[in-house]
Amino acid sequence: MFVICDNGPYDAVGDSASSGRIVSLLYQPQAMRWRGVTVLTNTPPRSAQSSPGGLQGIVIIEPIIAKAARKLGVDQVAIRRVNCPEGKAPFGPAVQGKRQYATSAFLKEALDRGAEQFKWSERVARTPKRIGTKVRGVGVSLSCYVGGTIGFDGLLVITPEGRVIFQSGIGNLGTESVIDVHRAGAEVLGVPWEKCDVVWGNTTKNLPFTCVSGGSQTTHAMTRAAHAAAMEAKKKLQEIAAKKLGGKPEQYEVGNERVFRKGGASMTLAQAAKYAIQLGGIYDGHEVPADVHKLTKASVAALAGQGLVAAAKDNYPRDGSTFSYVASFAEVEVDVETGKYYIVDFLASADVGTVIHPRALGGQVLGRSTLGIGHAIGQKWVFDPHYGQMVSKRFYQNKPPTILDVPVDMQWTALDIPDPETPVGARGVGEPPVAGGCASILNALSDALGDEIFQRAPVNADTILTSLEAGRPMQHPLMAHI
Amino acid sequence: MADKTDFNTSEGVPKAVSRRNFIKGVITSGVAVSSASYLFRASTPLNGQQSAVGVGERLITLNVNGQQRRVDAMKQETLASTLRYKLGLTGTKLGCDRAECGSCTVLIDDIPYYACSVLTHTVRGRKVLTIEGLANRDGTLHPVQQGVIDEQGFQCAFCMPGFIMATVGFLKTKPNPTRQELAQGISGNLCRCQDYDKILTSLMRGAENLRRSNRG
Amino acid sequence: MAVIRDVMAAFELYQPSSVADAQKLLEQHGSDAWVLAGGLDSFDWLKDRIKKPKVVVDLSGIEELRGVRTTTDGIEIGAMTTLTEVANHPIIKQKYDLLAQAAELVASPQIRNQGTIGGNVSQDTRCWYYRGGWPCYRAGGNICYADTPEGRNREHAILHAERCVAVNPSDTAPALIALDAKFVLRTRKGERVVDAEDYFIGPDIDITRLHILQPGDLLTAIRIPSTWAGAQFYFEKIRDRNVWDFPLMNVASAMVTSDDRIERIRIAVNGAAARPLRLKAVEDAVRGRPRNAATGEMAGKLAVQGAVPLQFNAYKIPLMRNLVKRAISGVQEATWAS
Known part of the structure; x- marks a missing residue:
């Protein structure tokens, strides 16, 4: 794999390295050579969009896999099933004889689930492929990208009224992870969600050290942090109960808004919070664990005395690097007289660990798939190469997809298999679906029209029509933006 | 030009009357004069009343969300600018400012328009409805807004007010649309989170809520 | 250059109620005047500062039209x-x-x-050079940027082009x-x-x-x-x-x-x-x-x-x-x- 990165007038970005890593993970090649160079061009500066490197790498490889499958007479899902990562799949180059590996991958299951729900075999077998001037094609693509980081802090307060207040430092991009990740904490404490509050949106509100909202890391990183804080709170509740009611902390359980000894004494969380304030020290935030971030320490200091204050760093072990995976399926209908095509159906089957919030997850999976679809069906930016000037400033020129460019009923599904290397089991989603959105469309087009017509994105009516007319690719793969 | 001495400067006048002789506003001799001359007039019909040649009005009255709102609007000012920066109605978003993204969509006499591409002075005497005007006075959300809440329709939601206004306008012409029809109806709005599927689901729920509330 | 998003440059706005009045206004202001119908083409030009009319004649108040x-x-x-x-x-x-x-x-x-x-x-045409304010033939200049060896002309003319290919x-x-x-x-x-x-x-x-x-x-x-x-x-x-x-x-x-x-x-x-x-x-x-x-x-x-x-x-x-x-x-x- 030889990646040439045209990043405008400035120096390299990470896209080329990331494309090599992602491809080596997603297709598990037995041997792989990767080279990346950056060229400087007299064009406008640019920066990474969603799934930087992953999108480009997967979209380069996918049509090649599709072509190989056709040459071999192997089903498109089957060839991907054979080659996709599984379990602690290795990726990237060997360093001192050792390769990095993923925390987990259940992409085979995602492929199987997707193929079943998409009725892949039926669609493949359906005849005729062509009626009049219309041709149908189906495509499948693997997709993945990074899915989480570790080491951030969680912070919560149990108030003397018995409510649990989660201090959330997550920047809300509308995916609602700012709220949702704390359900992990509520679950640990056995507190109904209605008794919980989430404080967020402003760093003056005494929030913990938190990951930035980017890199598809939030759900993974912050469920871990929320879990850690809740476990810390649980430990304190047990200690307080033992101090007040006798016995040893480990004899106490936490649940139903109480701390209790099986068949014995108990107290409510509200009572425990009052005792925490009486006890002070580490119980009400006057002292703080040494390993939390200084930002968290400042927040704890500000909250001290308001109840049982629990702050903790995510120190959970993780064996491997976290990625999320998607298998994407698309069917297109092409009019060979005009080159115009429509996406008939689309399905994304996601392996993103435990599902925290199904509706928000569905929005992410399909929304980011559509971002990729946009790259397949027309999104571009055009500059005049002689003058180095943008000419496609307007949406009707650079063509972000509209609601009518995607199927009116897009489908998604998620495996809900927990990742074994994180206590809650949830991985990030966001970037992982992007490449699959793009490549599944391109693969469906080549299923409809043949492998030799084009190897590029975007593919528009003009791309298809000129190439069909000439019987060979007429738009250079690297001249994507015209 | 003889007609130029005869100005209609009274907004809020029924259309038929105000259009009888309708060469409106020219700013040539300064805003202060025109505003001052306006302030001494009642908002009753003043047809035939003479005013100085070339003196136009910038201070106008708009019907926004059922309220009469006085505003000093430049002739070249767009409705989106007036709503946001003069009237404080920042629920109407300015995205592309080129009639492409739909985030500035408002209803004018029940029809969806891109407010970024409507001159404020052209909506005198017409009813403007923005996202702020949808909910009841008691805070009860409009059924379409409730549908968005019910189905968690949007992610970053910058485009949401525009989508909701486009939907409310479309449903006035087609209260019981199919998914495909509603998609067509709101196709003049872009979402860059590209959560179109969930948006459409939530707005379909909104349409259903609206039908139900109209029945009850 | 990015897309400009502030207020348009100032112009006088006339809203005639009859075609006759509109014509008088257009006669009076000659090439300074810009006719505004729906405005969706017009505002591009005005917002982008490519056309700067002194007077805009809005036809939306003319019932007979x-x-x-x-x-x-x-x-x-x-x-x-x-x-x-x-x-x-x-x-x-x-x-x-x-x-x-x-x-x-x-x-x-x-x-x-x-x-x-x-x-x-x-x-008007949507040629992206012309609409972008490039000084081409159509804009009164002496070149067609779309019809140069590297010009981007995917959406341009295949018939009857003469200097301009919009x-x-x-x-x-x-x-x-x-x-x-x-x-x-x-x-x-x-x-x-x-x-x-x-x-x-x-x-x-x-x-x-x-x-x-x-x-x-x-x-x-x-x-x-x-x-x-x-x-x-x-x-x-x-x-x-x-x-x-x-x-x-x-x-x-x-x-x-x-x-x-x-x-x-x-x-x-x-x-x-x-x-x-x-x-x-x-x-x-x-x-x-x-x-x-x-x-x-x-x-x-x-x-x-x-x-x-x-x-x-x-x-x-x-x-x-x-x-x-x-x-x-x-x-x-x-x-x-x-």
Whole structure:
């Protein structure tokens, strides 16, 4: 794999390295050579969009896999099933004889689930492929990208009224992870969600050290942090109960808004919070664990005395690097007289660990798939190469997809298999679906029209029509933006 | 030009009357004069009343969300600018400012328009409805807004007010649309989170809520 | 340069209530004046600071320019009638559905609610160099940036280009030509009625405008004769996005057949040249022939004779050929069991 990165007038970005890593993970090649160079061009500066490197790498490889499958007479899902990562799949180059590996991958299951729900075999077998001037094609693509980081802090307060207040430092991009990740904490404490509050949106509100909202890391990183804080709170509740009611902390359980000894004494969380304030020290935030971030320490200091204050760093072990995976399926209908095509159906089957919030997850999976679809069906930016000037400033020129460019009923599904290397089991989603959105469309087009017509994105009516007319690719793969 | 001495400067006048002789506003001799001359007039019909040649009005009255709102609007000012920066109605978003993204969509006499591409002075005497005007006075959300809440329709939601206004306008012409029809109806709005599927689901729920509330 | 998003440069706004008043204003202000219909083309120019008129004459208050009226021979559509009104009008849908179909495919719902039929046929080209303010021929300069060795000209002309290679972007224009519409103009010399196809001009006649309106002239109405009422219509628009996009190319035809022979036909395409093209040679060649694939093929090939592609728009030749073919012989519906 030889990646040439045209990043405008400035120096390299990470896209080329990331494309090599992602491809080596997603297709598990037995041997792989990767080279990346950056060229400087007299064009406008640019920066990474969603799934930087992953999108480009997967979209380069996918049509090649599709072509190989056709040459071999192997089903498109089957060839991907054979080659996709599984379990602690290795990726990237060997360093001192050792390769990095993923925390987990259940992409085979995602492929199987997707193929079943998409009725892949039926669609493949359906005849005729062509009626009049219309041709149908189906495509499948693997997709993945990074899915989480570790080491951030969680912070919560149990108030003397018995409510649990989660201090959330997550920047809300509308995916609602700012709220949702704390359900992990509520679950640990056995507190109904209605008794919980989430404080967020402003760093003056005494929030913990938190990951930035980017890199598809939030759900993974912050469920871990929320879990850690809740476990810390649980430990304190047990200690307080033992101090007040006798016995040893480990004899106490936490649940139903109480701390209790099986068949014995108990107290409510509200009572425990009052005792925490009486006890002070580490119980009400006057002292703080040494390993939390200084930002968290400042927040704890500000909250001290308001109840049982629990702050903790995510120190959970993780064996491997976290990625999320998607298998994407698309069917297109092409009019060979005009080159115009429509996406008939689309399905994304996601392996993103435990599902925290199904509706928000569905929005992410399909929304980011559509971002990729946009790259397949027309999104571009055009500059005049002689003058180095943008000419496609307007949406009707650079063509972000509209609601009518995607199927009116897009489908998604998620495996809900927990990742074994994180206590809650949830991985990030966001970037992982992007490449699959793009490549599944391109693969469906080549299923409809043949492998030799084009190897590029975007593919528009003009791309298809000129190439069909000439019987060979007429738009250079690297001249994507015209 | 003889007609130029005869100005209609009274907004809020029924259309038929105000259009009888309708060469409106020219700013040539300064805003202060025109505003001052306006302030001494009642908002009753003043047809035939003479005013100085070339003196136009910038201070106008708009019907926004059922309220009469006085505003000093430049002739070249767009409705989106007036709503946001003069009237404080920042629920109407300015995205592309080129009639492409739909985030500035408002209803004018029940029809969806891109407010970024409507001159404020052209909506005198017409009813403007923005996202702020949808909910009841008691805070009860409009059924379409409730549908968005019910189905968690949007992610970053910058485009949401525009989508909701486009939907409310479309449903006035087609209260019981199919998914495909509603998609067509709101196709003049872009979402860059590209959560179109969930948006459409939530707005379909909104349409259903609206039908139900109209029945009850 | 980024897209400018602040307030437009100042202008005086006139809102006349009659065509006569509008004309007086335009006469008074001459080349300083800008006529505003729906405004969706105009505001681009004004917001981008490429055109800086001192005076804007808004036609939206002129009642006589709005609405659809039946006449003794067909209908008359006021120039300020919105595209939504055109697309939904019962008589247009019933008798002149070609126009309703075309209007329905313009841009987006909001634009159709505001944009007018007069504005749609009078809008300027969407060449991205010209619209970006590049000083090209059309803008009064002495170069065509789109027709340079590296120029980006995917959406440009394959026919009748002369120095400028921009195309007319209107969807309703070819439909109106196919319906043999007449455009009613109000000029200084009085009313003038021209055939739809004569309303549009190429760079060989005037490189700075796409239509015959001179400063001070107004397009007031479009008349559609009953000649083609209820004929067999075909309209197809090929665009990149399925909403809010200009045609890469579109085609409109009106046809009357007897015993499946083409008795009468009018056909026009847009997106191929600086003006919508009525394909008279095609009409003549297919008249009297059976309406079948062979006639369609022949017509398609004839239509693209003389077409010259630029570097990135060669696809427009097969596209035009095939669209013309379909406009004559139709296209097979394809439905798969899902």
